[in-house]
Amino acid sequence: MHLACIWLTSFGTIMSAFFILVANSFMQHPVGYEINNGRAEMNDFLALLTNGQALVEIPHTVLGALATGAFLVTGISAIKLLKKQDVSFFKKSFQIGITVALISTFLTMVAGHAQAQYLVETQPMKMAASEGLWEHSDDPASWTVSAFINVDKKENSGEIKIPYLLSILSYNTLDGSVKGMNELQAEYEQKYGEGNYIPPVKTTFWSFRIMVVAGVAMFVLGIYGVFLAWKKKLVTKPNKWFYRFMVAGISLPFIANTSGWIMTEIGRQPWTVFGLMQTADSISPSVSAGQVLFSIITFCTVYAILAVIMIFLYVKVIKKGPYKMDAEEQKINNDPFAKEGFHV
Amino acid sequence: MFDLGVLWFILVAVLFIGFFFLEGFDFGVGMSTQLIARNDMERRILINTIGPFWDANEVWLITAGGALFAAFPHWYATLFSGFYTPLVVVLLALIIRATGFEFRAKGNHPIWKKSWDICIFLGSLLPPLLFGVVFASFIQGLPIDKNMELNAGFFDIVNVYTLTGGITVLMLCLVHGLMFTTIRTVGDLQDRARKLGQRLLPPLGILLTAFTVMTYIKTDIFERQGTILSFLFGIGVITFVLSGYFISRKKDGWAFGMTGAVIALSFISIFIGLFPRLMISSISSSFSLTVSNAASGHYSLTVMTIVALTLLPFVLGYQIWSYIVFRKRVTEKSHLEY
Numbered sequence: 001m002h003l004a005c006i007w008l009t010s011f012g013t014i015m016s017a018f019f020i021l022v023a024n025s026f027m028q029h030p031v032g033y034e035i036n037n038g039r040a041e042m043n044d045f046l047a048l049l050t051n052g053q054a055l056v057e058i059p060h061t062v063l064g065a066l067a068t069g070a071f072l073v074t075g076i077s078a079i080k081l082l083k084k085q086d087v088s089f090f091k092k093s094f095q096i097g098i099t100v101a102l103i104s105t106f107l108t109m110v111a112g113h114a115q116a117q118y119l120v121e122t123q124p125m126k127m128a129a130s131e132g133l134w135e136h137s138d139d140p141a142s143w144t145v146s147a148f149i150n151v152d153k154k155e156n157s158g159e160i161k162i163p164y165l166l167s168i169l170s171y172n173t174l175d176g177s178v179k180g181m182n183e184l185q186a187e188y189e190q191k192y193g194e195g196n197y198i199p200p201v202k203t204t205f206w207s208f209r210i211m212v213v214a215g216v217a218m219f220v221l222g223i224y225g226v227f228l229a230w231k232k233k234l235v236t237k238p239n240k241w242f243y244r245f246m247v248a249g250i251s252l253p254f255i256a257n258t259s260g261w262i263m264t265e266i267g268r269q270p271w272t273v274f275g276l277m278q279t280a281d282s283i284s285p286s287v288s289a290g291q292v293l294f295s296i297i298t299f300c301t302v303y304a305i306l307a308v309i310m311i312f313l314y315v316k317v318i319k320k321g322p323y324k325m326d327a328e329e330q331k332i333n334n335d336p337f338a339k340e341g342f343h344v
Numbered sequence: 345m346f347d348l349g350v351l352w353f354i355l356v357a358v359l360f361i362g363f364f365f366l367e368g369f370d371f372g373v374g375m376s377t378q379l380i381a382r383n384d385m386e387r388r389i390l391i392n393t394i395g396p397f398w399d400a401n402e403v404w405l406i407t408a409g410g411a412l413f414a415a416f417p418h419w420y421a422t423l424f425s426g427f428y429t430p431l432v433v434v435l436l437a438l439i440i441r442a443t444g445f446e447f448r449a450k451g452n453h454p455i456w457k458k459s460w461d462i463c464i465f466l467g468s469l470l471p472p473l474l475f476g477v478v479f480a481s482f483i484q485g486l487p488i489d490k491n492m493e494l495n496a497g498f499f500d501i502v503n504v505y506t507l508t509g510g511i512t513v514l515m516l517c518l519v520h521g522l523m524f525t526t527i528r529t530v531g532d533l534q535d536r537a538r539k540l541g542q543r544l545l546p547p548l549g550i551l552l553t554a555f556t557v558m559t560y561i562k563t564d565i566f567e568r569q570g571t572i573l574s575f576l577f578g579i580g581v582i583t584f585v586l587s588g589y590f591i592s593r594k595k596d597g598w599a600f601g602m603t604g605a606v607i608a609l610s611f612i613s614i615f616i617g618l619f620p621r622l623m624i625s626s627i628s629s630s631f632s633l634t635v636s637n638a639a640s641g642h643y644s645l646t647v648m649t650i651v652a653l654t655l656l657p658f659v660l661g662y663q664i665w666s667y668i669v670f671r672k673r674v675t676e677k678s679h680l681e682y
Binding site: 036041042043045284285286287291292294295298299302306309313316 | 426439495640641643644647
C-alpha cells in the first residue's frame with residue numbers, strides 16, 4: 001500500500017509536469033487554436049498534447065528534475081561518506097544516486113539537443129540570440145564558446161569558437177548555416193509590423209552557456225562516480241576531493257535548471273505567446289505598478305525567510321541520519337492498517 | 345442541447361461550496377488552536393485532527409480557480425486583476441498556514457512554536473474573512489466597465505456590507521471547525537470545543553440574519569430569485585436551529601453536518617442569486633460578466649467536460665477514502681505527525 005502511494009505520487013508529479021509544460025509549449029510554439037473575435041480558442045486538444053515543442057521540452061525538463069533529485073541524494077550521501085557515518089547505507093544510496101544521475105544527465109542532454117534543433121525551426125530568433133549571432137552564420141557554422149557582446153553596435157569581439165559544432169547542434173550534420181538576428185529582425189518586421197524582435201541577447205547567450213557548463217560538469221562527475229562504483233572503490237580508495245565536489249555538485253542541477261528557464265523565457269521576448277501576443281500587451285490594465293511591487297516584495301520576503309528555514313531543517317534532518325524506528329516508536333506505531341484499524 | 349456554460353457554472357459553484365464546507369472546518373480548527381487549546385499537546389492534537397485532510401481540502405480551491413480559468417477566462421481575469429491585493433494576501437496567508445502546519449513540530453524552541461502558532465492562526469483567520477468580503481462584493485456589484493475591467497476603489501471592496509459578509513463567513517468556519525473538533529477529539533478538549541461552539545451559535549445567528557437582511561435591501565438577488573432564496577433561507581434557519589439542538593444533546597456528528605449544511609446553503613444562495621451573472625457590474629447591467637459572455641469556446645468546454653467527468657470519480661473516491669482511513673479520534677497517545 002505504501003509502495004502504491006509512492007508510485008501514485010510519482011505519477012501525479014509527472015502528470016502535473018506534463019500539463020504545465022504543455023501550457024508552456026503553447027507559449028513557445030502555439031498550436032491547436034483558431035482566432036475568433038480576437039481571441040485564441042482551442043480547437044484541437046490532441047494537437048496541444050502532441051505539440052512538437054512539448055515533445056522535446058517535457059523529456060528535457062522531467063529528466064532534468066530527475067537529475068536534480070539524483071544529485072541531491074548523491075551529494076548528501078557524499079557528506080555522510082566524508083564523515084564516515086552509516087557507511088554501508090550511504091554507499092548504497094550513493095551507488096543508486098550516481099547511476100541515476102549519470103543516466104538522467106545524459107538523457108537530459110540528448111533531449112536538450114533535440115530541443116535546440118526544434119528551436120532552429122520554430123524560434124530561430126531565440127537560437128540566434130543564444131548564439132550571439134548577428135549576421136547569417138558561416139557554413140559550416142561554428143559554436144561560440146565565449147564573446148564580448150555589444151548590443152548597441154550589434155557586434156561581438158573576442159569570440160572563441162569551436163568549428164562545426166553549431167551545425168552539428170542544429171542539424172546533426174557537418175554543414176548547414178543558421179540565420180542571424182539582423183535578418184530575422186527584418187523578416188519579423190515584415191510579418192508582424194514595426195518593433196524590436198530581438199530578445200536581451202547577453203542574458204540569453206550567457207544563460208545558455210551557464211546551463212551547458214553546469215550540465216557538462218554534472219556529466220563528468222557522473223562518469224567518474226559510476227566508474228568508482230563500478231570498480232568498487234567508493235569506500236576503499238580515499239575519495240575526499242571527489243566527495244567534496246559531489247557535495248558542491250548539489251548546486252549544479254539547480255543552476256542548470258534555472259539558467260535553462262531564464263534562457264527559454266527571456267529568449268522568447270518580446271513575446272508572451274510566440275507570434276500571437278507580446279509581453280507589453282499582456283499587462284492587466286487594472287493592476288497598478290504599486291500593487292505588483294507590493295506582491296513582489298512580500299513574496300520575496302516570505303520566500304527568503306522560508307528558504308532560510310528550509311536550509312536549517314534540511315541540515316537538521318541530514319545530521320540526524322537515516323530514519324530508524326526505535327523500540328519506543330514501534331510500540332505506538334499507528335499505521336492505520338496495522339492491527340485494529342480496519343474493523344470497527 | 346444542454347448549455348455547457350451552465351454546466352460549468354454549476355461545477356464551479358460545487359467546487360467553491362465543497363471548498364467552504366471542507367476547508368471551512370479546518371480554517372475553524374486553525375483558529376481554535378488559539379481559542380480552546382491550553383498547552384502545546386492540545387494544540388498538536390487539534391492540528392492533527394485536520395492533519396491528513398487540510399491540504400486535500402485546499403485543493404478544492406485550486407480546482408475551483410483552475411475551473412474558473414479554463415471555463416470562464418474573463419471571470420478569472422476580471423476577478424484576479426480586480427481583487428489583486430486581497431487575493432495576494434489570501435495566498436500569503438495560505439502559505440504561512442501551510443508551512444506552520446508542516447514546520448511547527450519540527451523544532452522545540454518556544455519561539456519557534458509560538459511563531460508558527462501565530463502563522464497558523466492568522467493563516468486560518470484571514471482567508472475566510474477575505475473570501476467572505478469577495479463573495480459579498482460579487483452580489484453587491486462592482487465597478488466593471490465595458491471592457492470587463494474592474495477598477496475597484498478600497499470602499500468598493502471593503503464596506504459595511506462586505507465586511508459583514510466576511511465576518512459571517514469567518515464565524516461560520518469557526519463554529520464549523522469547533523463542531524469538527526468535537527467529533528475528532530475526546531475529553532476536556534472536546535468539551536471545550538462543544539461549549540465554545542454552543543456559545544458562538546447565537547452571535548452567528550445574528551450575523552447570518554443581519555447579512556440576509558442587508559442582502560435583501562442592498563442587492564437585487566431577492567428581486568430576481570425571491571421564491572427560491574426565501575425557501576433556502578427557511579431551510580437554513582431550520583438547519584441552524586437543529587445544529588444548536590444537536591450540539592446541546594451532544595450529537596456532535598449531526599451538529600457538524602448541520603453547520604456544514606448552513607455553509608452550503610449560504611453559498612448555494614449566493615450562486616443562485618448570481619446566476620446567470622458571474623460578476624455584477626454596478627456601472628451598467630450590460631457590463632456584467634455572464635455565463636455566456638465570459639465562457640471559453642465550445643470546443644474547450646467539451647474537452648474539459650470529458651476530462652473532468654473521467655477524473656472526478658477517482659478524486660472523490662480517494663478523498664472519501666482518506667477520511668475513512670483517518671477516522672479514529674486523535675488523542676495524546678496517537679502518533680502526532682504535526
